[in-house]
Amino acid sequence: xxxxxxxxxxxxxxxxxxxxxxxxxxxxxxxxxxxxxxxxxxxxxxxxxxxxxxxxxxxxxxxxxxxxxxxxxxxxxxxxxxxxxxxxx
Amino acid sequence: xxxxxxxxxxxxxxxxxxxxxxxxxxxxxxxxxxxxxxxxxxxxxxxxxxxxxxxxxxxxxxxxxxxxxxxxxxxxxxxxxxxxxxxxxxxxxxxxxxxxxxxxxxxxxxxxxxxxxxxxxxxxxxxxxxxxxxxxxxxxxxxxxxxxxxxxxxxxxxxxxxxxxxxxxxxxxxxxxxxxxxxxxxxxxxxxxxxxxxxxxxxxxxxxxxxxxxxxxxxxxxxxxxxxxxxxxxxxxxxxxxxxxxxxxxxxxxxxxxxxxxxxxxxxxxxxxxxxxxxxxxxxxxxxxxxxxxxxxxxxxxxxxxxxxxxxxxxxxxxxxxxxxxxxxxxxxxxxxxxxxxxxxxxxxxxxxxxxxxxxxxxxxxxxxxxxxxxxxxxxxxxxxxxxxxxxxxxxxxxxxxxxxxxxxxxxxxxxxxxxxxxxxxxxxxxxxxxxxxxxxxxxxxxxxxxxxxxxxxxxxxxxxxxxxxxxxxxxxxxxxxx
Numbered sequence: 001x002x003x004x005x006x007x008x009x010x011x012x013x014x015x016x017x018x019x020x021x022x023x024x025x026x027x028x029x030x031x032x033x034x035x036x037x038x039x040x041x042x043x044x045x046x047x048x049x050x051x052x053x054x055x056x057x058x059x060x061x062x063x064x065x066x067x068x069x070x071x072x073x074x075x076x077x078x079x080x081x082x083x084x085x086x087x088x089x
Numbered sequence: 090x091x092x093x094x095x096x097x098x099x100x101x102x103x104x105x106x107x108x109x110x111x112x113x114x115x116x117x118x119x120x121x122x123x124x125x126x127x128x129x130x131x132x133x134x135x136x137x138x139x140x141x142x143x144x145x146x147x148x149x150x151x152x153x154x155x156x157x158x159x160x161x162x163x164x165x166x167x168x169x170x171x172x173x174x175x176x177x178x179x180x181x182x183x184x185x186x187x188x189x190x191x192x193x194x195x196x197x198x199x200x201x202x203x204x205x206x207x208x209x210x211x212x213x214x215x216x217x218x219x220x221x222x223x224x225x226x227x228x229x230x231x232x233x234x235x236x237x238x239x240x241x242x243x244x245x246x247x248x249x250x251x252x253x254x255x256x257x258x259x260x261x262x263x264x265x266x267x268x269x270x271x272x273x274x275x276x277x278x279x280x281x282x283x284x285x286x287x288x289x290x291x292x293x294x295x296x297x298x299x300x301x302x303x304x305x306x307x308x309x310x311x312x313x314x315x316x317x318x319x320x321x322x323x324x325x326x327x328x329x330x331x332x333x334x335x336x337x338x339x340x341x342x343x344x345x346x347x348x349x350x351x352x353x354x355x356x357x358x359x360x361x362x363x364x365x366x367x368x369x370x371x372x373x374x375x376x377x378x379x380x381x382x383x384x385x386x387x388x389x390x391x392x393x394x395x396x397x398x399x400x401x402x403x404x405x406x407x408x409x410x411x412x413x414x415x416x417x418x419x420x421x422x423x424x425x426x427x428x429x430x431x432x433x434x435x436x437x438x439x440x441x442x443x444x445x446x447x448x449x450x451x452x453x454x455x456x457x458x459x460x461x462x463x464x465x466x467x468x469x470x471x472x473x474x475x476x477x478x479x480x481x482x483x484x485x486x487x488x489x490x491x492x493x494x495x496x497x498x499x500x501x502x503x504x505x506x507x508x509x510x511x512x513x514x515x516x517x518x519x520x521x522x523x524x525x526x527x528x529x530x531x532x533x534x535x536x537x538x539x540x541x542x543x544x545x546x547x548x549x550x551x552x553x554x555x556x557x558x559x560x561x562x563x564x565x566x567x568x569x570x571x572x
Contacts, residue, residue, distance in 0.1 A: 003450060012404065012449040013411075014442055015430045024443070030505040031447055035393040038463045045465035049521060052286055052547070057325035069192040073415035084413050087425050 001036055003028045093118035095569075098164050098258035098312040105163050108152070112145035112163025116207055119165040123209065123256045126572060129237060131229040132251040134170045135178050136210040141165065148205050159205035161319050166201070167251045167260040170211040170228075171218055172303065173292040174198050181294050182226035183216045185410050185417045185436035195292025196324045197261060197303050204319040212247025212260060214268075216438045217407065218296045220244050221271050221511055224497065225440040232497075233276055234570045235537055239494040242275030244268035248306050249276045254572045259307035259316045265296045266395055267490070267514025269304050270526040274489035274540025277528045277568060279313050279557060280306040282514075284548050285521035287333045289324035297402035300518040308569060310558045313525075314338060317550065331548070338554035340562055343377035347556070348482030352388040353513055358491040361532040365539040366488045369529040372563050373486075373556065383478045383485070387471045388516060394471065395515040396508060397451050397464035404448025410436060443504060472520040479546050484556055487513050489526040489540035513542060523550050527557045528567045538568075 005025045009016045016024055067080060076083040093101070093115045104110045120138050127133055148163045168174060171181045173191035175198070180186045194202070201208065213229035215222070223231050223246025231246040233239040234254040241250045245262030249272030252260050262269040264282035273280025281304045288303045295301055305316035314335070323332045349370060354363055374380050412418040412432030419431025437445070451460035478485065490513055500507050517524040526540040545553040561567060 001456070005446070008446045008450050008453070011453060012442075012445045013408075013429045013433050014437070014445065015434045016442075024439075024446075027443060027502075027504050028446060028450075030503070031396070031443065031508065032450075034505045034508060035396050035447075035451075035460070038390060038393055038460070038467065041463055041466045041470070043466050043469070045462060045469060049285075052329070052331065052521075054328040055323075055331075056328055065192055072192055073189050075412065075415075075418035082414055085422060085425050085428050089424075 001032050003032055094122035095255045096258065097309055098161070098307070098315055101164050101258065105152070111149045112207065113142065113149055115163065116141050116145040116165050116209070119209055119257055126254055126256060130232050130234055130250050130254045132212050132231050132247040132254065132256060133167070133210045134180050134182060134213045134228045134247070137174070137177055137208055141207050141209045145207050148207070159203055161201065161315065162205035163207060165207045165209045165257050166316070167210050167212045167248060167257050168198065168201070168208055169214055169245050169248050169260070169262050171214060171263060171294040172197055172261060174208055174211065177211060179211070179294060180228055181217045182214050182228045183436070183438065183441070184227050187228070187417065189416055193292060196289035196326055197320050198292065200320045206319070209257060212245070212251055214246055215244035215440070217294070217441050218244040218263060218265055218268055219403070219440050219444050221267060221507060222500070223272065224501070225438060227438050233494050233537070234572045235277065236494070239496055239537065240275065242272030242494065245272050245306065249273055249278060249280070252278050252306050252308055253570060255569060259305055259312050261303055261316070261320070262306050263293060263301060263303045264518070265300045266399060266518050267511050269306060270489050270514050270524060270540070270542060271511070273306055273526040274528070275494040275538065277538030277570065278306055278308050279310060279525060279527055279567070280304065281313055281317060281525045281550065281553070282517060282523065283317065283321060283550055284523040286329045286331045287321045287548065287550070289327040289330050291324055291326035295406045297399040298406065299402060300399060309567060310554060310561050314554055333548060336551045338551050338558055340555065340558045341377065342373055342556055342559045345378045345484065345556070346381055346482040347373060347378045348381050348383040348478055348485040350383050350385045350388070350478070350485060350487060352385050353487035357509070357512065358488055359493070359532070361534050362488050362491060362493065362539050365530045365532070366486070366541045369541045369560060370486055373560060376559050376563055381482050383482060385474045385478060385516070387467060387474050390467050391471055391516045391519060392509060392512055394464040394467040395511070395519055396447065397460050398468065400444045400448035401452050401461055402448070404445045404452065407441065407445055412436070440504070468519050471516055475520045475522060484552050485544040487542045487544065489513060489542040493532040493535060493537040493539060517544055522547060523553050525553045525557055527560055
């Protein structure tokens with residue numbers, strides 16, 4: 001598989017500077033080589049461990065974090081809201 | 090009493106129970122030890138000394154009043170920096186979360202608090218737990234106490250180092266593909282990746298959610314068991330956890346069947362490692378275990394399946410770092426798209442970027458059937474092979490890692506070679522099985538520690554620890570680095 005770093009970076013919401021494209025391409029190519037030789041295999045994969053199924057908790061209303069706690073790590077806050085750049089010009 | 094810091098957790102507990110020492114005395118000794126040695130081994134991203142002393146004093150008071158105390162009462166420990174401890178930073182050793190303060194406790198932390206343990210700090214790690222050397226940390230880069238010019242292994246690098254350098258008796262790590270077992274092997278300590286679903290993931294920053302599992306690291310089996318017992322069990326905040334009770338462990342392997350899979354002793358494994366692991370198997374044989382040759386043929390595809398699934402899940406999990414609600418935010422951006430790009434490109438290191446790109450690639454249109462779907466099918470095959478193997482044996486023994494600790498920078502520029510070093514540990518995360526790294530001597534070429542891995546059936550940590558304990562007794566205990 002040939003990897004197009006510019007395309008994958010765009011999908012990943014990463015910008016890779018032009019002078020690093022070649023290095024990333026080389027590194028990614030060696031990683032791709034490691035993962036691409038999968039055997040032909042047929043069947044249906046189940047996403048979960050059928051013998052150890054998940055146990056959901058009861059859907060109950062309980063006290064959770066306060067607004068202050070949740071905003072504590074926001075980069076920019078105003079009037080109890082998170083400030084972000086303009087989306088529509 | 091000097092050198093309190095160097096005692097095992099079990100000895101600390103005995104002295105505390107007999108009221109021969111106080112938790113404040115032990116905690117002070119541990120803090121002094123960290124202050125004296127951490128500039129050389131760099132195990133921590135942040136310290137919690139003030140709170141630790143306050144908590145130790147509170148526990149001493151409880152003890153004086155005769156109140157009921159938790160199982161780890163007054164014993165200091167460290168927690169990996171991807172596990173939330175309310176009010177302390179959870180950085181994941183990344184610029185992205187460099188200033189992130191945990192707004193709540195992980196369930197593991199709640200359980201440690203309920204056990205009256207004393208958390209003295211947050212240990213460094215590979216950035217977002219991506220790495221097996223410790224080198225990808227963007228904050229403290231931990232060093233191997235056996236030779237500080239060498240890597241300690243990762244991703245739980247700081248937790249391994251703080252234990253190996255006798256700063257604390259035990260520490261919590263997390264393991265997605267070997268991140269507890271590999272650094273344990275590289276630094277000559279014991280480390281357990283429990284069965285998927287025994288320890289809650291709630292409040293632990295995810296790498297690959299279907300593989301992630303937290304677990305204990307210690308200098309001996311008894312201490313490891315003490316810590317594991319305190320943190321395991323059902324948590325309603327993590328739907329995959331089970332009503333699990335640790336059944337304890339014995340010290341005899343008489344009549345136990347140990348499987349030895351030939352695929353784990355191939356050309357990729359260094360001869361010095363093989364020699365030590367075979368010697369450990371021989372020791373267990375002398376203790377009465379029966380050794381059986383087994384085969385796990387899908388192992389050759391495990392690395393591919395692992396990195397496809399892990400990176401796919403990581404790319405999805407790390408999508409949340411957009412610079413809007415928390416974490417690093419790129420500056421001088423003109424619009425929201427630009428903000429995403431700048432934040433992620435400046436906030437993540439190269440290793441994280443590579444894995445996000447690999448994950449995005451294998452999930453992208455036209456590739457997901459060929460890669461992700463096939464990897465999931467292989468995962469089933471690998472798990473089934475283990476189930477079948479366990480019909481003929483009780484535990485399986487392999488090397489923990491194919492090599493011993495290398496020098497810093499020796500493998501930079503070759504990420505694929507570093508990925509390949511994970512081959513012995515990743516299959517357990519793929520199959521959800523418990524595994525433990527146990528020290529078994531030193532590499533004769535560089536004097537660095539070697540570890541073997543004991544793999545058990547699902548939820549049979551008891552078997553795994555029994556083998557480890559029997560070996561520990563047979564060799565008269567594990568070597569501790571005078572540091």
